[in-house]
Amino acid sequence: MLSEVIHLVLSLLVGLVIGQISGDFFRSITFALISGFFLDLDHLVDYIIIKRGKSFSFKEFSSGRYFKLVGKIRLFAHGYEYIVLFLLLALLFPANSVVFYALAASLFFHLAFDIIHNKCKFSAYSLFYRLVNHFDIRVFGCKHN
Numbered sequence: 269m270l271s272e273v274i275h276l277v278l279s280l281l282v283g284l285v286i287g288q289i290s291g292d293f294f295r296s297i298t299f300a301l302i303s304g305f306f307l308d309l310d311h312l313v314d315y316i317i318i319k320r321g322k323s324f325s326f327k328e329f330s331s332g333r334y335f336k337l338v339g340k341i342r343l344f345a346h347g348y349e350y351i352v353l354f355l356l357l358a359l360l361f362p363a364n365s366v367v368f369y370a371l372a373a374s375l376f377f378h379l380a381f382d383i384i385h386n387k388c389k390f391s392a393y394s395l396f397y398r399l400v401n402h403f404d405i406r407v408f409g410c411k412h413n
């Protein structure tokens with residue numbers, strides 16, 4: 269739970285800084301929260317896949333132990349690739365660049381915190397790396413695994 273509070277604070281800080289630079293606080297904070305705080309909703313996707321939609325237990329979900337049971341961590345929204353994509357989109361759509369800069373920066377801080385907090389390998393947060401390794405939990409190399 270503390271890690272989610274830190275994600276929230278980091279996201280708000282990113283949103284405020286980009287809001288200060290751009291003058292668009294509403295969009296910068298909103299999209300910083302989406303990629304920095306609500307990003308962890310992709311854990312729910314993993315849980316639903318593992319449980320096949322049956323018997324949801326918040327206690328089990330919040331524990332994260334279900335990852336070890338199946339030996340896979342997908343986390344489709346966690347990936348450096350999205351940062352690159354958002355930066356490209358910021359260049360392609362300058363009128364909406366504040367949205368993409370907020371998404372990119374907040375995601376960067378989310379992933380940086382996850383790597384430090386979970387003591388994972390840097391490569392573990394590449395979606396492509398996890399995909400070619402079939403989302404095998406062992407490629408994360410995290411202390412929590």
Ligand SMILES: [Zn+2]
Nearest residue numbers: 307308346382
């Ligand atoms: Zn995360």
